[in-house]
Amino acid sequence: MARKILIRIKRITSACFLVVTIFISVFYLQVNAQSVETFISPLHIPLELSANFGEIRADHFHTGFDIRTNEKTGYKVYASAEGYISRIKVAAGGYGKALYVTHPNGYMTVYAHLNGFVGEIASYVQKEQYSKQSFEVELYPPQNKFPVKQNDLIAYSGNSGSSGGPHLHFEIRDASGETYPLNPGEFLKMTDTIAPRFSNLHLYSLDVGADDKKKYAVRKNGAYYLTRPDSIITLSANTGIGVEAKDFMNSSGNDFGVYEFSLKIDDQLIYNIKFSRIDFSNGRYVNAFIDFGEKKRSGTVIQRLFRLPGDHNSIYHSLINNGKLQFKDTAYHSVEVAAIDMYGNVSYLKFYLKQKKRLLHEPESERPHSLKYDQQNTFNNDSIQLSFPANVFYEDLNFQYDKESGFANSRYSALHHVHDRFTPVHSFYAIRLLPRYIPDSLRSKAVIVYEDGNGQRASKTTRWEGEWLTTRAREFGNFSVMVDTAPPKIVPSGMKQNKLLTGNSLRFSITDNLSGIVSYKAYLNGNWLLMEYDPRDDQLSGFLPPDLPSGEHALLLIVTDDVKNTATYTFNFKK
Numbered sequence: 001m002a003r004k005i006l007i008r009i010k011r012i013t014s015a016c017f018l019v020v021t022i023f024i025s026v027f028y029l030q031v032n033a034q035s036v037e038t039f040i041s042p043l044h045i046p047l048e049l050s051a052n053f054g055e056i057r058a059d060h061f062h063t064g065f066d067i068r069t070n071e072k073t074g075y076k077v078y079a080s081a082e083g084y085i086s087r088i089k090v091a092a093g094g095y096g097k098a099l100y101v102t103h104p105n106g107y108m109t110v111y112a113h114l115n116g117f118v119g120e121i122a123s124y125v126q127k128e129q130y131s132k133q134s135f136e137v138e139l140y141p142p143q144n145k146f147p148v149k150q151n152d153l154i155a156y157s158g159n160s161g162s163s164g165g166p167h168l169h170f171e172i173r174d175a176s177g178e179t180y181p182l183n184p185g186e187f188l189k190m191t192d193t194i195a196p197r198f199s200n201l202h203l204y205s206l207d208v209g210a211d212d213k214k215k216y217a218v219r220k221n222g223a224y225y226l227t228r229p230d231s232i233i234t235l236s237a238n239t240g241i242g243v244e245a246k247d248f249m250n251s252s253g254n255d256f257g258v259y260e261f262s263l264k265i266d267d268q269l270i271y272n273i274k275f276s277r278i279d280f281s282n283g284r285y286v287n288a289f290i291d292f293g294e295k296k297r298s299g300t301v302i303q304r305l306f307r308l309p310g311d312h313n314s315i316y317h318s319l320i321n322n323g324k325l326q327f328k329d330t331a332y333h334s335v336e337v338a339a340i341d342m343y344g345n346v347s348y349l350k351f352y353l354k355q356k357k358r359l360l361h362e363p364e365s366e367r368p369h370s371l372k373y374d375q376q377n378t379f380n381n382d383s384i385q386l387s388f389p390a391n392v393f394y395e396d397l398n399f400q401y402d403k404e405s406g407f408a409n410s411r412y413s414a415l416h417h418v419h420d421r422f423t424p425v426h427s428f429y430a431i432r433l434l435p436r437y438i439p440d441s442l443r444s445k446a447v448i449v450y451e452d453g454n455g456q457r458a459s460k461t462t463r464w465e466g467e468w469l470t471t472r473a474r475e476f477g478n479f480s481v482m483v484d485t486a487p488p489k490i491v492p493s494g495m496k497q498n499k500l501l502t503g504n505s506l507r508f509s510i511t512d513n514l515s516g517i518v519s520y521k522a523y524l525n526g527n528w529l530l531m532e533y534d535p536r537d538d539q540l541s542g543f544l545p546p547d548l549p550s551g552e553h554a555l556l557l558i559v560t561d562d563v564k565n566t567a568t569y570t571f572n573f574k575k
Contacts, residue, residue, distance in 0.1 A: 096161020
């Protein structure tokens, strides 16, 4: 009897387990189907892109779609799916005005470079700005404050932040909302029948002590791109492949980033990279994926199809020898590079490669300034100290340093040439400079200044450590100490003192000569007034309250730079 009961219990348990398994599977399929099918375009105009996911940008991969808005601002922006507004950010740079919507299917959508928010959202943001007396705010509304349904109007497209022109930047992220942006092309379907195009092949010599590459033009021949010549002999025993390739779409004249590259040698896959998702924390590894120096010198983007030793990005797959070619013979080998777009259009580049092995360079004796990429490194002399954390470089570095000791009138130190600006640096390193004598009255105005060699200067936020000035940098180039004693300049734009002001808008130009503007305040008749700063054109703008009475009024502006030089300006006007 007990045995029959036990058998019956086992059958019931198995049946329950089967039901639960089926339920979980169906639920997962429904959620997964929902996540793919229910997102819609956030604009009610034809979906045309000016930039796609994974494109090469300065120091990062592009993490969304840039949707065209016909070079205009003010298009209505709609929620791509049901959810709630979980984050609102307003900043002078970056994404500018941005909304973040969390969805019940475990995703988040982001709408950036907005011109403004709609209705209650706009009122909520403005109230918080006045409460904090700050244009820049980052807000996390309660989950029940701004629920949205799919296709609800939430904002208006714009050109705010670091945008280069009117458009909507749109992202779809994973459940964390902050870690993994996903390729929107996997959610929003577009018509695309144009395959990527190759333009040039580059072969890199990776032998010890070698530092050269050769360029080969390619031509399309039927289904393939071929090199000229189609059979190549290289003297390198270790070879890396780089390509110039771009993607194109039916609905746009722009060129785009390629979704996927693969490399095969004699039909064996040795390298694959696919832009289906990107980890924000790995974005700067773009400088290892491309030939950083070539992009700096000529603007040409060469995608490396081999991984540098200090490149720890997680987007590489099927790597054999990190994609580097090391043949065991001197025969010709078939090389095939595939460039694939989001919608399966593919182009192939084919050629034959033979390594006519030369004697490898003997490992060079350890140089005084040879820096290992995976170790902490320091460099010190009598007037400069550098501290490099491990993994700040992508490969070992034969570090170069020089200085010009003659003091220019504007400099309070030697001009230190720290390696060269064509070598990428992944993360921050510490730099300390010993200036020549600076009077006590000017010490608080001293800053370390970076010069890129093309006449561009950028001040670094600097602090004193004893007699040394210290800051951190994420680039190589020229560094020196300067003193900033000039306050910012404030000039009204299209407005005159003590005159009748027509309209309700205010506009000023605010500039600084060195350390840069870090804060500004505006007070209308003694009350704080919301003003918006756009560093792209040095403009500070705002609107008068709609209930401002007629008569004489005074607007006080206070603008401060990074070393606390402060400018004040009172603009008197009539209404």
